[in-house]
Amino acid sequence: MNSNISLKAAASLLNLRVNQTSFFLINGRRFISTSRILYQKDKIKERVPFPGATESYFTDKMQFIHNVEPIPTYRVMDRHGRVIDSSQDPQVTESFAVKIYKDMVTLNILDLILYDAQRQGRISFYMTNYGEEAYVGSAAGLDSEDMIFGQYREAGVLLYRGFTLDEIMNQCYSNEKDLGKGRQMPVHYGSKKLNFQTISSPLATQIPQASGAAYALKRSGKKNCVMCYFGEGAASEGDFHAALNIAATMRCPVVFFCRNNGFAISTPSLEQYKGDGIASRGIGYGIDTIRVDGNDVWAIYNVTKEARKLAVEEHRPVLIESLTYRIGHHSTSDDSSAYRPSKEVEEWKRLDNPLVRLRKWLENHNWWNENLELEFRTSIRKEILNAFSKAEKLNKPSITELFNDVYDRPTPNIIAQRQKLKRLIEKYPNNYPLKNFKNEGKDL
Template sequence: MAIWISRSRRIFNHFVQRACPLSLLHPRGSRPFSYFESKQLQEPQCYHEEEDYHVDIKHDENQAMDFPGGKIPFVSQMKFISESSETRLACYRVLDNNGTPIPGSVFEQVMKDLAVKMYSTMVILQIMDSIFDEAKKQGRLSFYMTSVGEEAINIASAAALTPDDIVLPQYRETGVLLWRGFTLEEFTSQLLGNKGDNGKGRQMPIHYGSNKLNYFTVSSTIATQLPQAVGVAYTLKMDKKEACVVTYFGDGTTSEGDFHAALNFAAVLEAPIIFLCRNNGWAISTPVAEQFRSDGVAIKGQAYGVRSIRVDGNDALAIYSAIRAAREMAIKEQRPIIVEAMAYRVGDHASSDDSTKYRSREEIEYWRRRCSVARFRKWIQKNGWWSDEEELEFRGNIKEQVLQALERAVETEKPPLTDLFTDVYDQIPLHLQEQERYIRDAINKRPNEYPTNIPI
């Protein structure tokens, strides 16, 4: 975050230049339509009670009052707004469950090379999840989270972006980073916390990050990345960059205040950002029915003045098309977009979870059979771009590569002990120096209890 916080002076100057009069971020007429505008903000008038008392106001059935919050018409009949619409928000889909394009569907054309790369990356993600999750069960890793059931959301959304677009993930976007070029060695180094880890072993497993790939480090705390992402998007806006920000989150995130603050923040500042919600049905053990009463997440955008769409999260073509369109709108129109991807979390929440305690195995298997990877494979095979022989060979090669990368990471030594105390202060203060001496004394007294793969 420091690289963005360092621009605070430029942000202040930007507000000084463009935020006058107060509440107007841009000159009137140069930004998207807003219901909440009023001439009274530009033409304040004095109020004289004695004069106004004797003035008759002409009756007009169509009259509207120009409140400070906007010009609003009046009606003489009392009517409450319904808590929900009569019909549910539709879900955009391109491929049916058999991988066949739905007649009349409108979508971005995906050529062979891109389609094969998307599919092969989904397969790599599947194999990584399988091997790393098993490694956790064997005690070789301390923690892991899979993306089973959400592979298409990861890969198709990443494919629709450019390297200049900035990603602020939650914790189930391993595939996005994989698509951007994070290597197997980098993944395994982070999971094992060895000296090859960008974070020097200080973060828990799956908390990846890469400055060179424009991928902010994962934060466990739910929703904190959302308002931060709006700030990053506003920086892109100030710099007039042809890029946007994409931030990922789950349905459970909508119960956090940061979710609502971020949407309002983005709408008011007209930030070029895509809020991509993985509505996978479960917030750990809390089902969506107990999470909110509204029709999902996309509909919430209307309350904040944010354009939104609901898309089939098991349909890679639909996700790719929706994110491509959302990206273009976010950049060209300088506006936030919500994309709600409807999917199902087939795997456990994390390696520390047993989801059969709160949902049936039948429910899990029902959705496992509707795998997004299998659906996309059917489509590319129908196009003649992939074969069963290629599938078998590719999976075998990738499995071997992942296993070898894991073995190398296990054998690689950990970061040195001194890394516990560096990168916090410019000069290590006395109390941290004292703590380091205390640890070294303890190691010298009990050397057999200290891990041999951590340099002293």
């Protein structure tokens, strides 16, 4: 590097940052680099010219970095529903706040009823949201035209957007009115009209898909973003890393929302990773990152609004790590007492319940009381049970839905499979009882 004045002399004379333009070769090509010199407390820090890490600086001290300062967790309310800093108060209307609370309560009651339904053998599978309901605040922080890629604990987002109780029940029963035509397990919701992509069972597949969809939005010029939900267990998949990297390098308008509830199925987070949660990974990829109290609905709401603004207005991907606690079992296939003490669960249920925290906030504003609570819980339970009863009585979709919509036009192998199934049903009718299916297989 050549310069008319030494870098150290320039820094000492000006007592500020100075730049030096230098040239270097990579694979025979000539590059220009500006090496910034920092003058702070008699210490000169020369920025490295290498393109692989341009934010670094040279040092003569050899030090292996094991960790950095813990990433703070943003919150608005304490456990008693009191706003800690008035400047962070969401300043929302009564109707807006009450709607969010009602959606959270609805989700909680819905979970209890459908969990019991699975235990009775009436549906095949279910996953509850118990303890994590505050994520509904993220739905409130988005625009209705923003595209959502969920995992399987985002029914509250759909409720907020207008997904009906009938639509939820029809999907869980895989009946003839199921929007997914009976092709998915329960809780694998999807809604084109609500911009909610159908959920997939394999972990983390939705994360790179979200980055791609966000890039498409950017190319289209639409002023919207993609919201992608996943758990900390999914963040252990390779798809997570590929998705964050492409989102960062291509400046995709996507918000990654990680629900870190402490357990990936049966694996405690302490056994999943050694770093500072999931948030530290976003920083590593050069993504705007924030950690939030996942049991504080207003903290989640505030963060989501600001994250959306960064994504839409500046094409900057954002990673939100929401720290919460899964009170329920991972799913109806899980018994969490095998890997965590029940006393721990009870303590979380008693001390830091998202529903209780928001209810106290509402009561502090004189927007809710015991009578309203009882009245709403009674009425919504009746509505849920009514939708439950209707969905249970409906037939399964037509058997032809196995073959429809797989391709734009049926391929020869699809046609052959359909004909083979028809012959089997005709030959062995007792082995293929279709009386509970729409059209009873007559349209094969």
